Structure formats: C-alpha cells, structure tokens
Amino acid sequence: MNKKNSVLVRSLLATGLGLVAGAIMMLFIGANPFEGYFYLVKGAFMSVERTFNVVGTGTALVLTGLSVAFAFKTGLFNIGAAGQMLIGGLCASTVGLLVPLPRIALLPTMFIAAALGGGLWGAVPGVLKAKFNVHEVVATIMMNWIAYWIAFYYIPTFIKAEFMTTESALLPAKASLKIPWLTELTNGSYINLGIIIAIAMVILIKFILDKTTLGYELKAVGYNRDAAQYAGIKVNKNIILSMVIAGALAGLAGFVYYCGYSQNMQIGKLPSLGFDGIAVALLGASSPWGVLAAAMFFGLLHSAKGFMNAITGIPPQISDTIIAIIIYFTATSLFIERLIKKVIARRKEKAKDAKGGED
Numbered sequence: 001m002n003k004k005n006s007v008l009v010r011s012l013l014a015t016g017l018g019l020v021a022g023a024i025m026m027l028f029i030g031a032n033p034f035e036g037y038f039y040l041v042k043g044a045f046m047s048v049e050r051t052f053n054v055v056g057t058g059t060a061l062v063l064t065g066l067s068v069a070f071a072f073k074t075g076l077f078n079i080g081a082a083g084q085m086l087i088g089g090l091c092a093s094t095v096g097l098l099v100p101l102p103r104i105a106l107l108p109t110m111f112i113a114a115a116l117g118g119g120l121w122g123a124v125p126g127v128l129k130a131k132f133n134v135h136e137v138v139a140t141i142m143m144n145w146i147a148y149w150i151a152f153y154y155i156p157t158f159i160k161a162e163f164m165t166t167e168s169a170l171l172p173a174k175a176s177l178k179i180p181w182l183t184e185l186t187n188g189s190y191i192n193l194g195i196i197i198a199i200a201m202v203i204l205i206k207f208i209l210d211k212t213t214l215g216y217e218l219k220a221v222g223y224n225r226d227a228a229q230y231a232g233i234k235v236n237k238n239i240i241l242s243m244v245i246a247g248a249l250a251g252l253a254g255f256v257y258y259c260g261y262s263q264n265m266q267i268g269k270l271p272s273l274g275f276d277g278i279a280v281a282l283l284g285a286s287s288p289w290g291v292l293a294a295a296m297f298f299g300l301l302h303s304a305k306g307f308m309n310a311i312t313g314i315p316p317q318i319s320d321t322i323i324a325i326i327i328y329f330t331a332t333s334l335f336i337e338r339l340i341k342k343v344i345a346r347r348k349e350k351a352k353d354a355k356g357g358e359d
Contacts, residue, residue, distance in 0.1 A: 002147025007285040011330065015297070018326030020347035025318055036314045040136035042068030043307025044300045044359040049187040050307075056190025056261060058299025060085075062198040063293050066205055067246045071136075073209060074242040075222030080125060080140025081250040082274025083147035084118040088251025089258035090151055091117030093168055093265055096175030097159050103174040110175065110255060111197070118251015119244045126243030136243070144270060152267045161264070166317060168265040177260030198290065199292070201249060206288040218242055250274060279323060282330045287332060 044054050064081045071078035094112040101109060125139030126144035141352040156165040177192040211216040221238045229235045257273060258265050280298060284290030305319035 004208040007287070007290075010294065011283055011285055011290065011294075014326050014329035017329045018322050021325045022318055025321060026237045026314060029314070031312060031314045034313055036308055036318070036357060039311045040301070040304050040319070041312075043304030046307075047187065047196040050190045050303070052186040052191040053303045054296065054299045055195055056192065056299075057303040058295040059191075059194045059198050060253045060261065060273050061276055061280050061295035061298055062292055063249050063256060064273050065175070065284060065291040066201055066277075066278030066288060067249035067253065068277045068281035069284060069288070069291050070205055070209075070241060070249060071082035071246040072281055072286040073222055074218040074238065076129070076136050076239065076242055076246070078122070078140055078243065078246045078250075079137050079278065080122065080143045080247070080274075080324075081253070081277045082270045082272070083144035084121040084247040084250035085141070085254040085257065085271050085274045086144075086147045087254065088114035088118035088150055088248075089254030089265055089271075090154060091251070092255040092259050094159060094172045097169055101251060106175055107177070107193075110259060114251045114255035116246040116251070118254065119248035121251070122243040122245075122247020123240060126240035129243070129300065130239040135311045144274075148270050150333065151265065155265055155267050159265075166267050170264050171259055176263060177256065180262075190261055192256075192260035194260040196257055197252060197294075201252065202288045203291050205249075209288070216239075250277070253277075276323075279327045279330075282327055 019037070023037070026033040026036050043050060045051050050352070064085060067081045067084065068078050092110040095110045095113045096106065099106065099109065122145055124143055125134070125136045128134035128139045129136045155168050159168045161167050161169045177194050179193060182191060182193075183189065207215075209219065217228070217233045218238050218241070220233055221229070221235050221242075225235055228238075238303070253273065254271070257271065276298065280291055280294045284292070284294035299322060301319045305316040308314055309316045
C-alpha cells in the first residue's frame with residue numbers, strides 16, 4: 001500500500017471508529033443509533049437550504065484547517081489559529097465599517113486587511129521561534145489571549161453597535177460576503193462568497209507545497225531542520241514565512257466567518273473554529289484536499305446535530321463527542337498502524353521459523 005492510500009485508510013478508519021463510538025454512546029442513553037444517524041444525515045440533506053448550510057458552516061473550517069495543516073507540513077504546530085482568526089476578522093470588520101469604498105473595491109481591501117492582520121499575528125511566534133527558540137505552541141497560545149483582550153477593548157471602543165457595547169455594529173450590505181441572489185437560490189442558506197475564497201486557498205496551498213521551490217524548502221525544513229540547513233536552506237526565514245502564511249489563512253477564516261457567516265463580532269469569545277481547525281488538519285492528514293473534505297464532514301456534524309436532537313431527543317453534544325473521538329483515533333492511527341504491522345511481521349517471522357524447523 002502506497003503512502004497516499006495508507007493515509008486515506010487511516011482517516012477513514014478513524015472516522016468509522018468515531019461513528020461506532022458515537023453509536024455506543026447513543027445505546028447507553030437508550031437511543032437508537034441507526035435512527036440517530038439517519039436523522040443526522042437527513043438534517044444535512046433534506047433540503048437545498050440545509051445542504052448548502054453544511055457548506056456554509058464548513059467554509060471557515062477549511063481555512064483554519066489549512067492554517068494548521070500548512071504549519072504541520074513545515075514542522076510547526078500552529079495552535080494560534082483562533083487568535084489569528086479573531087485579528088483577521090477584526091481588521092476586515094474595521095475596514096468594512098469605517099472605510100468608504102464601493103463594494104467592488106471594499107471586499108478586496110477587507111480580504112487584504114484580514115490576511116495581513118492574521119499574517120502579522122502569525123509572524124510574532126514565528127520570529128520568537130526562529131530567533132529565540134521559543135516553542136510555537138507556547139507563543140501562539142499567548143498570542144490567542146492577547147488577541148482576545150485586544151478585541152475586548154477595541155470593539156466597544158471603536159466599532160460597537162448603536163445600542164450594544166458587547167458586540168460590533170452590523171456590517172453594511174456592501175461589506176458582506178453574502179450575495180442576495182445566491183442566498184435566494186439556496187433558499188436562505190449560510191453559503192456566501194467565502195466558499196470561493198476557501199477553494200481558491202486550497203488550490204493555492206496545494207500548488208505552493210507541491211509545485212514551487214518555496215514549498216520544497218518549507219517541507220524540507222519540516223522534515224529535518226538540520227539537514228535543510230546543511231543543504232543551504234535558510235531555516236529561520238522559512239520558519240517565519242511558514243507562520244506568516246498560516247496566520248494569513250486563519251485571518252481569512254476570520255474574514256469569511258465574521259463578514260459572511262456572522263455579520264458582526266462579539267467580545268469575550270475566542271472563535272472555537274480556530275481550535276476545530278486542528279481536528280480538520282489531523283483528519284485531513286494535512287493535505288489541502290483532505291482538509292476540504294474533513295471540513296465539510298465536520299460542517300455536516302455541526303449543522304445537522306440540532307435537527308437530530310429535535311427529532312430523536314439525542315443530545316447535540318453527542319456530535320461534538322464524535323468529533324473528539326475521531327480526533328483521538330486520527331492522532332493515534334499511525335501508532336496503531338505501526339503496531340499492527342509489527343504484529344503481522346512477528347507472526348510471519350514465527351511462521352518462517354516454524355517452517356524452517358520442520359525442514
């Protein structure tokens with residue numbers, strides 16, 4: 001079995017085991033797992049609106065998953081996607097609310113602002129890692145909370161709603177990623193222009209990683225930093241650049257979420273989608289197309305769990321637990337695969353020794 005097929009099998013196995021675990025939990029609470037999964041799937045695809053809600057819910061997850069996956073590919077663990085997403089959304093929302101531009105110029109400006117904001121937020125832990133060997137997990141967690149408190153102060157001070165100090169003003173229609181004709185076509189679903197951004201970033205990151213010298217250098221640093229440096233690759237520059245790109249992707253997730261799905265920002269919240277991106281990257285095996293598929297699967301679980309609960313009474317937390325179990329099995333799947341191979345190899349060796357003894 002080649003490497004790509006092995007990765008696919010591990011992801012499918014982790015998903016299957018997560019669904020089996022979910023079924024067992026449903027049995028423990030006296031529910032019928034077949035009925036639960038039936039209504040979970042039905043809740044996602046019973047209408048045009050619900051089907052496109054799955055896509056709309058998964059769109060920002062594609063970008064946060066890409067952010068984490070890109071860092072993984074280059075040997076880094078970006079746990080700061082939540083803060084980068086928050087800063088990206090803050091930058092995009094500020095431009096949308098305060099900059100007087102026509103829609104055709106405003107949306108690209110918001111796009112650039114979100115990418116720059118998220119990229120800057122990713123650059124800080126990148127510099128700390130490259131120059132001072134500060135572990136990126138520690139640095140990105142600290143940056144998450146700095147972003148949290150900046151938003152806590154900035155939103156009520158500069159862009160607050162007219163009668164609410166805990167949230168920002170609603171974005172005007174010209175600053176929204178929602179398109180009336182697309183909303184009407186999908187019977188009022190959440191889908192918006194963000195899906196185009198997400199797919200474009202999947203294609204771009206795939207191209208960078210597989211077809212460019214930059215991608216080769218970034219992956220080389222991820223595989224073996226010392227060997228890359230010996231080969232003449234500028235390791236520190238690539239570490240910083242990797243975190244900048246990862247941060248920019250998470251910043252774009254903030255643009256897509258706060259200016260397409262949500263339409264405003266609230267204080268006192270770190271976006272959970274930033275942390276869910278870790279799960280998406282793991283299940284997608286850090287592959288851009290795998291991330292897209294994993295994000296849509298998680299979008300299904302998130303968007304349809306309410307319908308399952310309404311019809312069957314199964315708690316929506318079951319869906320969240322399934323995601324957590326899938327993450328666990330994905331994270332341990334490589335170890336399990338190696339263990340199975342080791343057991344098979346030992347059995348073959350014993351069988352060979354036994355055959356040799358008979359001869």
